[in-house]
Amino acid sequence: MVEHRPILTVLTHLVMLTGILLIAFPIWITFVAASHDAIRMTQVPLPLWPGDQFWHNMKITLLGSGLRGTETTPVWWMMFNSLVMALSIAFGKIAISIISAFAIVYFRFPFRMGFFWLIFITLMLPVEVRILPTFEVVANLGLLNSYAGLSLPLIASATATFMFRQVFLTIPDEMLESARIDGAGPMRFFWDILLPLSRTNIAALFVILFIYGWNQYLWPLLITTDADMTTVVVSLKQMLTAAEATPEWNIIMMTALLAMLPPILVVVFMQKLFVKGLTETDK
Amino acid sequence: MLKRVHFPPSILPYLLVAPQVAITLIFFIWPAAEALYQSFLIEDAFGLSTEFVWFENFDALFKDPQYTGAFLRTAFFSGAVAFLSLSLAIVLAGFADRVVRGATVYRTLLIWPYAIAPVLAGALWAFMFNPTLGIISYALEFINVDWNYKVNGRQAMALVIMAAAWKQVAYNFLFYLAAMQSIPKSVIEAAAIDGAGPIRRFWTIIFPLVSPTTFFLLVINAVYAFFDTFGIIDAVTQGGPANATTILVYKVYNDGFVGLDLGGSAAQSVILMALVIAMTVVQFRFIEKKVEY
Amino acid sequence: MASLTLKDLYKSYGNTEVLHGISGEIQDGEFVVIVGPSGCGKSTLLRMIAGLEIISAGEVYIGDRKVNDLEPADRDIAMVFQNYALYPHMSVRQNMAYGLKIRGISKKEINRRVEEAADILEIREYLDRKPRQLSGGQRQRVAMGRAIVREPEVFLFDEPLSNLDAKLRVQMRLEIRKLQQRLGVTAVYVTHDQVEAMTLGDRLMVLNAGYVEQFGTPLELYERPASLFVAGFIGSPAMNFLEAKGQPDGMLQLENGVVISGAKSEGPVTLGMRPEHLIEDTEGPIRIEVSVLEQLGANTLIHGTLEGTEREMVASLPGIHQLEPGRVLGFLIRPDELHQFDSKTGKRL
Ligand SMILES: Nc1ncnc2c1ncn2[C@@H]1O[C@H](COP(=O)(O)OP(=O)(O)OP(=O)(O)O)[C@@H](O)[C@H]1O
Ligand SMILES: [Mg+2]
Numbered sequence: 001m002v003e004h005r006p007i008l009t010v011l012t013h014l015v016m017l018t019g020i021l022l023i024a025f026p027i028w029i030t031f032v033a034a035s036h037d038a039i040r041m042t043q044v045p046l047p048l049w050p051g052d053q054f055w056h057n058m059k060i061t062l063l064g065s066g067l068r069g070t071e072t073t074p075v076w077w078m079m080f081n082s083l084v085m086a087l088s089i090a091f092g093k094i095a096i097s098i099i100s101a102f103a104i105v106y107f108r109f110p111f112r113m114g115f116f117w118l119i120f121i122t123l124m125l126p127v128e129v130r131i132l133p134t135f136e137v138v139a140n141l142g143l144l145n146s147y148a149g150l151s152l153p154l155i156a157s158a159t160a161t162f163m164f165r166q167v168f169l170t171i172p173d174e175m176l177e178s179a180r181i182d183g184a185g186p187m188r189f190f191w192d193i194l195l196p197l198s199r200t201n202i203a204a205l206f207v208i209l210f211i212y213g214w215n216q217y218l219w220p221l222l223i224t225t226d227a228d229m230t231t232v233v234v235s236l237k238q239m240l241t242a243a244e245a246t247p248e249w250n251i252i253m254m255t256a257l258l259a260m261l262p263p264i265l266v267v268v269f270m271q272k273l274f275v276k277g278l279t280e281t282d283k
Numbered sequence: 284m285l286k287r288v289h290f291p292p293s294i295l296p297y298l299l300v301a302p303q304v305a306i307t308l309i310f311f312i313w314p315a316a317e318a319l320y321q322s323f324l325i326e327d328a329f330g331l332s333t334e335f336v337w338f339e340n341f342d343a344l345f346k347d348p349q350y351t352g353a354f355l356r357t358a359f360f361s362g363a364v365a366f367l368s369l370s371l372a373i374v375l376a377g378f379a380d381r382v383v384r385g386a387t388v389y390r391t392l393l394i395w396p397y398a399i400a401p402v403l404a405g406a407l408w409a410f411m412f413n414p415t416l417g418i419i420s421y422a423l424e425f426i427n428v429d430w431n432y433k434v435n436g437r438q439a440m441a442l443v444i445m446a447a448a449w450k451q452v453a454y455n456f457l458f459y460l461a462a463m464q465s466i467p468k469s470v471i472e473a474a475a476i477d478g479a480g481p482i483r484r485f486w487t488i489i490f491p492l493v494s495p496t497t498f499f500l501l502v503i504n505a506v507y508a509f510f511d512t513f514g515i516i517d518a519v520t521q522g523g524p525a526n527a528t529t530i531l532v533y534k535v536y537n538d539g540f541v542g543l544d545l546g547g548s549a550a551q552s553v554i555l556m557a558l559v560i561a562m563t564v565v566q567f568r569f570i571e572k573k574v575e576y
Numbered sequence: 577m578a579s580l581t582l583k584d585l586y587k588s589y590g591n592t593e594v595l596h597g598i599s600g601e602i603q604d605g606e607f608v609v610i611v612g613p614s615g616c617g618k619s620t621l622l623r624m625i626a627g628l629e630i631i632s633a634g635e636v637y638i639g640d641r642k643v644n645d646l647e648p649a650d651r652d653i654a655m656v657f658q659n660y661a662l663y664p665h666m667s668v669r670q671n672m673a674y675g676l677k678i679r680g681i682s683k684k685e686i687n688r689r690v691e692e693a694a695d696i697l698e699i700r701e702y703l704d705r706k707p708r709q710l711s712g713g714q715r716q717r718v719a720m721g722r723a724i725v726r727e728p729e730v731f732l733f734d735e736p737l738s739n740l741d742a743k744l745r746v747q748m749r750l751e752i753r754k755l756q757q758r759l760g761v762t763a764v765y766v767t768h769d770q771v772e773a774m775t776l777g778d779r780l781m782v783l784n785a786g787y788v789e790q791f792g793t794p795l796e797l798y799e800r801p802a803s804l805f806v807a808g809f810i811g812s813p814a815m816n817f818l819e820a821k822g823q824p825d826g827m828l829q830l831e832n833g834v835v836i837s838g839a840k841s842e843g844p845v846t847l848g849m850r851p852e853h854l855i856e857d858t859e860g861p862i863r864i865e866v867s868v869l870e871q872l873g874a875n876t877l878i879h880g881t882l883e884g885t886e887r888e889m890v891a892s893l894p895g896i897h898q899l900e901p902g903r904v905l906g907f908l909i910r911p912d913e914l915h916q917f918d919s920k921t922g923k924r925l
Contacts, residue, residue, distance in 0.1 A: 008481065015375070016375065019371070024392065026449065099303075104296075107296035115304060118308075122307050129510065130552055132549065133552070152310060155310075174660075176288055180290075183679055184674075186295055187295075197664065211397075215401070217517070237518055
């Protein structure tokens with residue numbers, strides 16, 4: 001920056017470190033709690049330093065059947081459910097929105113703007129505000145306790161369509177013209193030119209949508225009554241409720257840790273794409 | 284927004300929009316219409332007969348102190364979350380912008396709360412502040428704070444605000460940092476030559492220049508606090524104690540799924556939809572402006 | 577290879593008509609340049625030939641095939657765009673091969689054609705690079721390579737050189753011309769640069785506001801411009817125009833009252849004199865008061881006004897001349913180099 005006064009540099013780093021401590025503290029506590037045995041986790045004050053039970057806790061959490069007294073499906077299975085849901089939402093959204101954006105940008109057809117507005121409206125409404133009627137619709141369709149019911153209603157959002165529309169509009173017209181002179185039909189143009197040109201946007205969107213899908217809570221909570229279909233995020237809340245009776249905080253916090261791990265890994269390792277996705281979809 | 288050249292007309296574009304449109308119709312238009320319709324109905328206690336009552340449900344809502352209370356509470360909650368997370372984010376971004384080396388490392392370490400589900404964030408904070416076990420509650424005892432958010436409504440509210448703000452700092456930080464990094468270095472240098480110190484520069488140059496971002500983030504944060512914090516509330520307080528943390532989304536869910544008041548819940552849904560639409564319009568106005576900018 | 581026939585082409589966007597009946601025959605192997613000011617409809621015309629723009633009325637024939645309803649890919653044409661429109665994610669080789677692959681041409685044949693074209697254009701060493709790793713001139717060559725490998729009946733160019741710097745533009749201009757002669761292919765080339773047009777074209781089609789002003793060889797356009805517009809557009813420095821009146825005795829009266837011979841009609845006419853056709857002569861009737869000199873080395877441009885008027889005139893004299901401002905020089909012009917236009921319609925008399 002402009003000044004080169006060391007005191008300012010030191011201050012800057014001090015503030016940043018404080019900020020990071022503040023942001024990271026809850027996660028540290030989670031990690032510490034997940035590394036002690038259940039007894040230690042009932043003694044006040046709770047530890048601030050990790051214990052030696054981390055791998056053991058991970059094993060019993062992943063493979064065991066939850067807290068004593070409230071036997072549930074093992075966490076690895078719920079993580080699998082979460083993964084299926086997150087991937088279906090991410091791929092589903094990307095797939096249906098990229099083709100509809102393609103139609104809207106590259107074709108001229110009756111009701112084109114009608115479709116556009118129809119899709120636009122969905123941009124506005126998060127599932128939380130129309131939760132009950134959507135639940136009824138899904139129930140009527142017999143989709144409760146199914147992966148389809150978990151993911152389909154969340155695929156209905158216009159954000160991705162909008163982003164792809166934006167991306168396509170920045171691709172020069174001549175690209176299409178020259179493809180047409182080369183004899184490429186619509187689908188060929190889509191596969192050979194549009195998809196490769198949107199590759200990074202697809203990846204960026206994927207990162208955002210994966211996190212969105214993995215972190216869904218209210219919707220899976222409502223439509224999965226079958227323990228085998230529960231996602232790990234939902235199960236954590238159930239454990240939290242059970243904790244009043246069985247305070248096995250080491251297991252609960254280990255579950256929390258496992259539940260937040262995949263999206264955190266995605267964010268940290270695909271940071272560039274993540275930032276791009278976040279800033280370009282404008283949510 | 285139109286391409287100069289299009290593919291020749293065929294049935295293909297209809298096939299291409301069909302999946303999106305089908306899903307929109309089934310999972311959005313249909314439920315929304317249903318909500319609208321139900322908001323005009325009252326069902327008797329046994330669900331045997333329904334009556335069309337026009338705006339009676341809405342009328343009842345606004346006469347219900349519980350509902351108006353939830354409304355005000357939501358406004359307070361959103362304002363507090365936005366203020367807290369924005370101020371923290373802008374300070375951190377302001378300093379991070381000064382860091383020459385290692386900025387990416389700081390960014391990496393700051394952004395991960397974004398990836399954490401709201402309900403998990405709630406769980407983490409509830410654990411830290413657990414009245415009997417929590418590590419912070421323990422610390423608070425030393426400064427003579429009697430901490431029990433399970434009975435003290437204010438404390439409960441403070442806790443969900445902190446948890447919600449904590450999760451949102453990462454997002455705001457990213458946008459602020461990007462905005463600050465796009466300010467030309469020469470502008471800052473010119474101010475420095477004019478004799479403005481770092482703090483003064485921040486308030487008179489950087490802060491005004493990132494104000495479009497601030498406005499944008501205000502809207503985004505409001506939407507977040509209104510709708511995405513359901514998980515936090517449900518994990519930490521379930522709207523309690525004594526409804527002290529019942530915000531609008533929580534009430535829709537509670538009245539509909541727990542209280543089974545279909546008409547009332549539908550009316551609440553309709554009001555929320557109107558709110559989101561209003562916010563989205565504001566947000567789009569802004570995005571349009573930003574493009575011109 | 578084939579001839580190209582345009583029959584009374586019209587183009588409208590909604591209610592605004594931008595081309596008003598364009599006709600012309602382009603011979604097999606001919607290089608035709610469409611030239612005109614910005615917005616006159618050059619690109620639109622070219623894109624109608626390519627099939628990228630719907631033809632509102634009229635017909636386009638390539639050889640003796642009517643192509644109005646054919647897809648661009650089926651018209652046997654190739655096009656080079658102003659921004660090249662190379663596929664950014666494909667290598668040079670893939671860019672050139674793409675159209676051939678779609679047509680189902682064998683791999684061996686594709687390779688043969690790509691390499692042949694690469695040799696002609698001297699881009700062999702770049703075949704495996706991506707477009708973004710190439711300079712502007714190299715991209716330009718790739719764009720042409722992509723057109724060549726298709727072995728089309730007709731080459732279409734839309735201002736292909738306007739993204740290059742001046743020096744490269746001149747060089748590529750020559751290369752395009754050589755290439756076209758070597759391949760013997762029919763070419764239609766759009767530009768708004770008259771120098772480019774004059775040096776490249778066997779014939780030029782001058783467009784103005786959606787009408788053909790003139791369609792002829794560069795020399796015809798220079799020597800016998802069909803209208804005021806063409807006369808002013810072709811030639812540099814631009815032709816001098818002055819108002820005059822045809823007298824019953826066959827003389828022309830200039831704005832300052834001076835008379836010269838050679839009237840073709842009575843009444844008001846617009847005279848056109850190319851600066852290089854004004855011959856200095858102390859007795860000359862066309863008298864110019866000098867204001868500024870431009871020394872170009874080989875010749876000198878003399879800017880001034882027609883004596884006694886405000887009419888700006890330019891004369892170009894061979895060699896170096898030193899004149900102080902305010903001097904009055906006399907000039908002559910040969911009758912066959914004096915152009916006369918109807919003042920109202922702008923048509924040549
Ligand atoms: N899609 C369109 N809709 C409406 N009018 C158009 C459209 N495309 C072109 N025009 C109009 O048609 C006229 C001719 O345009 P065209 O692109 O052919 O000009 P041009 O001669 O190629 O100009 P330039 O030298 O600037 O490229 C212009 O007046 C333009 O405004
Ligand atoms: Mg043009």
